[in-house]
Amino acid sequence: MQKEVFKNVSYSxxxxxxxxxxxxxxxxxxxxxxxxxxxxYWQLYSFYVGYKGIAHLGFLDGIYLKYGGKCYEELDKQLxxxxxxxxxxxxxxxxxxxxxxxxxxxxxxxxxxxFVSLGIAVVIYLLNTFFQFILQTTNEIIAYSKCVLIERVxxxxxxxxMLFGGIKSFKGMIIADLLAGCCTLAILMYTCKGxxxxxxxxxxxxxxxxxxxxxxxxxxxxxxxxxxxxxGSARQMIEIYWGIETFGKISLALSISNMLMVLISGISxxxxxxxxxxxxxxxxxxxxxxxxSAKIVIMWGLLLYFPCExxxxxxxxxxxxxxxYMALLFPICLFEGLYYLLSATYLKAxxxxxxxxxxxxxxxxxxxxxxxxxxxxxxCIVLTILISLGLRCYLxxxxxxxxxxxxxxxxxxxxxxxxxxxVYCAWTKKYICVFxxxxxxxxxxxxxxxxxxxxx
Numbered sequence: 001m002q003k004e005v006f007k008n009v010s011y012s013x014x015x016x017x018x019x020x021x022x023x024x025x026x027x028x029x030x031x032x033x034x035x036x037x038x039x040x041y042w043q044l045y046s047f048y049v050g051y052k053g054i055a056h057l058g059f060l061d062g063i064y065l066k067y068g069g070k071c072y073e074e075l076d077k078q079l080x081x082x083x084x085x086x087x088x089x090x091x092x093x094x095x096x097x098x099x100x101x102x103x104x105x106x107x108x109x110x111x112x113x114x115f116v117s118l119g120i121a122v123v124i125y126l127l128n129t130f131f132q133f134i135l136q137t138t139n140e141i142i143a144y145s146k147c148v149l150i151e152r153v154x155x156x157x158x159x160x161x162m163l164f165g166g167i168k169s170f171k172g173m174i175i176a177d178l179l180a181g182c183c184t185l186a187i188l189m190y191t192c193k194g195x196x197x198x199x200x201x202x203x204x205x206x207x208x209x210x211x212x213x214x215x216x217x218x219x220x221x222x223x224x225x226x227x228x229x230x231x232g233s234a235r236q237m238i239e240i241y242w243g244i245e246t247f248g249k250i251s252l253a254l255s256i257s258n259m260l261m262v263l264i265s266g267i268s269x270x271x272x273x274x275x276x277x278x279x280x281x282x283x284x285x286x287x288x289x290x291x292x293s294a295k296i297v298i299m300w301g302l303l304l305y306f307p308c309e310x311x312x313x314x315x316x317x318x319x320x321x322x323x324x325y326m327a328l329l330f331p332i333c334l335f336e337g338l339y340y341l342l343s344a345t346y347l348k349a350x351x352x353x354x355x356x357x358x359x360x361x362x363x364x365x366x367x368x369x370x371x372x373x374x375x376x377x378x379x380c381i382v383l384t385i386l387i388s389l390g391l392r393c394y395l396x397x398x399x400x401x402x403x404x405x406x407x408x409x410x411x412x413x414x415x416x417x418x419x420x421x422x423v424y425c426a427w428t429k430k431y432i433c434v435f436x437x438x439x440x441x442x443x444x445x446x447x448x449x450x451x452x453x454x455x456x
Contacts, residue, residue, distance in 0.1 A: 018152065019149065019152045020259060022156040024259060025156065026159055027259070028312075029159070029163060030042070030159065031316050031318075034168055034170060035318075036248055036249070036319075038169060039252070040245050040248025040251070041110050042170040042174065043248050044111070044114055044248075045118065046251070047251070048115070049118060049121050050232065051225075052118075052121065053126075053221060053228075054225060055091055055094040055095075055126060056091070056126050056221075057214050057218070057221065058213070058214045058217030058218035058219075058221035058222075059083075059210060059213050059214050059217060060087075060126065060129050060213075061218075061220040061224070062214060062218075063083065063133055063217070064133045064136070064137055064217070065216055065220065065353070066216055067134070067137045067138065068348075068349070070138055071138055072140055075134070075138065077195045079205070080134070080195045080198075081196065081197075081198035082198075082202065082206035084127075084130060084195060085200050086206055086207070087126065087127065087130055088123070091122055091123045091126050091127065092123055095122045095123045097119075098118055098122065099115070099116050099119035102118075103116065113171055113174070114174070117175075120178055121177070121181065124178060128181060128184055131147075132147070132188065135147070135191070136272065137272070139274075143191050147184055147187055147188055151180050151181070151184040152180075154183050154184070155180035159176050219353035219354050219356075220353040220357075222357050222360075223353060223361075224360075225360075226357065226360030229360075230360070230363055230389060230392060231385055233364065233371060234367070234381055234382075234384055234385045235247065235251065235254075237371055238250055242378060246378070249319055249325075250322065250325060252319055253326040254385075256312065256326060256330075257330045257332050258332065258333060259333075260298065260304075260333040261333055261337060261340070264298075264336075264337045264340065264341050268344075271290075275345065283349075284404050284405075287342070287404050288406060290341070290342060291338070291342060291411075294337060294338055294342065295411075296444070298333060298334045298337045298338075299418060299441050299444075300441065301333065302331060303434070303437075305422075306426075306431075308326075309323050309326065309327070309426075325378075325382045326426075327426035327427045328379070328382050328386055328423060328427065329386060330422070331422055331423060332386055332389050334393075334419065335386075335389040335392070336389060336393070338397060339393045342396075342397065342400065343359075343396025347399075350403075355399060356396075359396055359399070363395065364388075367384060367387075370384040370387065370388065371384055386423075390416075394412055394415075414444060417440070418437070418444070421433060425437060
């Protein structure tokens with residue numbers, strides 16, 4: 001068991017390291033070549049693609065929850081083939097609606113292209129998600145990691161080829177994204193050919209299963225939509241009040257701040273099926289070590305801000321404003337990392353989708369109030385993103401700590417101190433605070449017995 005977990009983690013993290021490097025390289029290259037307005041439209045496309053999950057109505061989340069912890073060989077492949085066909089028909093319908101409405105209502109040709117592409121992306125990427133969820137929940141992490149790796153490499157090659165070939169348009173970048181998605185879909189279909197090659201036989205059973213999947217997954221979907229809205233509502237307000245170019249600059253800061261999440265997601269993928277398969281006592285004993293380890297690794301990772309800020313400011317002088325706001329946004333990788341690695345993973349494994357839904361929508365409600373109060377200040381809106389994600393993170397950890405009988409408040413106060421210290425240092429450029437931050441982080445490590453034993 002331990003050997004298999006280590007192998008899965010190694011493959012997943014290895015693939016995500018390459019994914020991280022590809023994402024970093026693209027974030028480094030694309031804004032330089034595209035220009036501020038073109039890059040902003042690319043970010044607008046990425047923003048709306050983030051809401052693609054609405055189009056499956058909880059269908060895929062139901063599959064994810066229902067088959068978590070099972071072996072691939074145990075699956076009813078004919079039933080899953082029938083679900084795949086129904087999903088394809090449903091997403092084609094949603095895609096057609098998006099394309100039709102945007103073609104009729106939108107006057108801006110660039111935004112029209114974004115939404116037409118979104119209609120196509122909904123079909124491609126939700127079919128991809130179907131196969132990816134099957135591989136994730138059945139612990140086929142190696143196969144999943146290879147597919148993710150191939151997709152990122154294809155996308156990076158296409159983007160670099162287009163940019164150096166003289167195609168410096170956001171439309172070319174979107175086409176590259178869709179082509180990479182199509183290539184990945186072909187690979188996933190081959191990987192899961194046991195499902196693809198089955199026949200559609202029982203219409204009544206297929207619809208009954210689809211309705212059941214939607215019922216099971218609807219709470220998780222609503223929770224995920226709430227989670228997307230936490231950042232999405234702030235970004236939407238920025239696009240409406242400050243324009244597309246400012247939207248692009250803030251989006252760049254968010255993209256760079258979230259890069260560490262690429263690595264963290266590789267571990268969370270392995271954790272979910274593992275937690276579903278181990279005893280409750282083992283899950284309890286694993287939690288404090290995972291929590292402490294995640295905090296320490298991510299908090300050390302925050303120090304990457306300082307070289308990143310210098311390098312990106314030099315390389316992308318038109319985006320200097322972005323890196324000012326990145327000082328406020330960089331700690332979101334801590335909050336997002338802890339939430340998705342621990343809170344979301346554990347609560348999904350415990351089938352606490354309703355709790356995730358409440359946490360996300362309570363956070364959205366608080367954020368909307370804060371946004372209304374902060375709507376006249378871009379800095380305050382950016383701070384609202386940080387505060388809201390922090391609130392969601394600790395609501396999740398607080399609930400999880402209670403049901404696992406773990407201490408919470410001391411670590412919470414320490415975390416807030418560390419984040420405040422980092423933000424003050426990054427914003428004011430008073431680098432003496434870096435020394436204070438590093439010393440505080442060392443003391444945090446030493447006060448934890450599991451980590452203390454490693455160093456003393």
